[in-house]
Amino acid sequence: MAYKLQTRVTDILGIKYPLVMGTMGYQSTAEFVAAAANAGILACLSSVMSKTTQALREEIRKTKSLTDKPFGININLFPMISPLPYEDYIDAALEEGVKIFETSGRSPEKLVPRIKKGNAVFVHKCARLRDARTAERVGADIVEIVGFECGGHPSRENITSLVLIPQVVDAVKVPVIAGGGFADARGIVAAFALGAEGVLMGTRFLATQECPIPLSFKKKLVETQSTETMFVMRTLSDPMRAFRNKLTTEVEELENKGAPPEQIIPMLAGNVTLKAMASGDIEHALLACGQIIGLVHDIPTVKELVERMMGEVSAVYGQLGKTLSQKH
Numbered sequence: 001m002a003y004k005l006q007t008r009v010t011d012i013l014g015i016k017y018p019l020v021m022g023t024m025g026y027q028s029t030a031e032f033v034a035a036a037a038n039a040g041i042l043a044c045l046s047s048v049m050s051k052t053t054q055a056l057r058e059e060i061r062k063t064k065s066l067t068d069k070p071f072g073i074n075i076n077l078f079p080m081i082s083p084l085p086y087e088d089y090i091d092a093a094l095e096e097g098v099k100i101f102e103t104s105g106r107s108p109e110k111l112v113p114r115i116k117k118g119n120a121v122f123v124h125k126c127a128r129l130r131d132a133r134t135a136e137r138v139g140a141d142i143v144e145i146v147g148f149e150c151g152g153h154p155s156r157e158n159i160t161s162l163v164l165i166p167q168v169v170d171a172v173k174v175p176v177i178a179g180g181g182f183a184d185a186r187g188i189v190a191a192f193a194l195g196a197e198g199v200l201m202g203t204r205f206l207a208t209q210e211c212p213i214p215l216s217f218k219k220k221l222v223e224t225q226s227t228e229t230m231f232v233m234r235t236l237s238d239p240m241r242a243f244r245n246k247l248t249t250e251v252e253e254l255e256n257k258g259a260p261p262e263q264i265i266p267m268l269a270g271n272v273t274l275k276a277m278a279s280g281d282i283e284h285a286l287l288a289c290g291q292i293i294g295l296v297h298d299i300p301t302v303k304e305l306v307e308r309m310m311g312e313v314s315a316v317y318g319q320l321g322k323t324l325s326q327k328h
Helices: 008-013 030-038 053-066 086-095 109-117 129-138 161-171 185-193 215-223 246-256 261-268 270-279 291-295 302-325
Strands: 019-021 042-046 072-076 100-104 121-126 142-146 176-179 198-201 229-232 240-243
Touching (some): 019 302, 030 042, 030 302, 072 086, 086 109, 109 121, 121 129, 246 261
Parallel strands (some): 019 042, 042 072, 072 100
Antiparallel strands (some): 229 240
């Protein structure tokens, strides 16, 4: 039986468990997000997946047809070759009944009034202590903080989750969701010990049955060790921790040689990865991947994974209780 954990995060978001499935760009489809919502956790549709406001509306409607549980929209504020009309996306999502917005990347300050006017929950994901403080100052209801281990975009400060999370918890009054290096019940309990009230997991959910990446890629992730992640885009605006393959290795070599951005950026374009994924070419796709990949050993459904982790939380707490009660 799953262990019950009720926190400010579960109360604010209206979810059963204090878990968030990290937004995964083109992987965060309606079907995948709905699977997470139906499992009792939060997931967000990715704004970068929809190239028009109408496309976003359709994805929201599809998600609502698959779940009656809360889900959100991620507004990606990282630099893009073709920036999206974020204000229009927020307005459209509010009109479609979305009540949770997650922003990530640059400062979301200019978007906050729109979100708040719609009486929606505002969550900001960041990777630095000062950005967490800023998020709270501009109106975030919840702050997500990710350490150096995370897949995707950690900060250039290279501070690990174990060090960063308690600093953020001490610095802000709003609830904190901890990310970067979490994959099982032991990590969940550790995050709560550090003061977090929720846990963000991205990489672990890549290896689930509903995740829309090729099965060959999922099997490869199960076989992969923590050493098989690497940084790309160090010479661009935001370094990214990704799965090590032929593409990322080639990009790393080019960056080390001082190749100009116009040579590197086309290799990492979304359409390149989508084409590789569609053909099952795991060597030429850019896939954000965290160091916890070494803790991924199977490919369950999202619901099976969530129920297993939450069910094991009580066992971890129990073992801790025995350890702390031992007399010497």
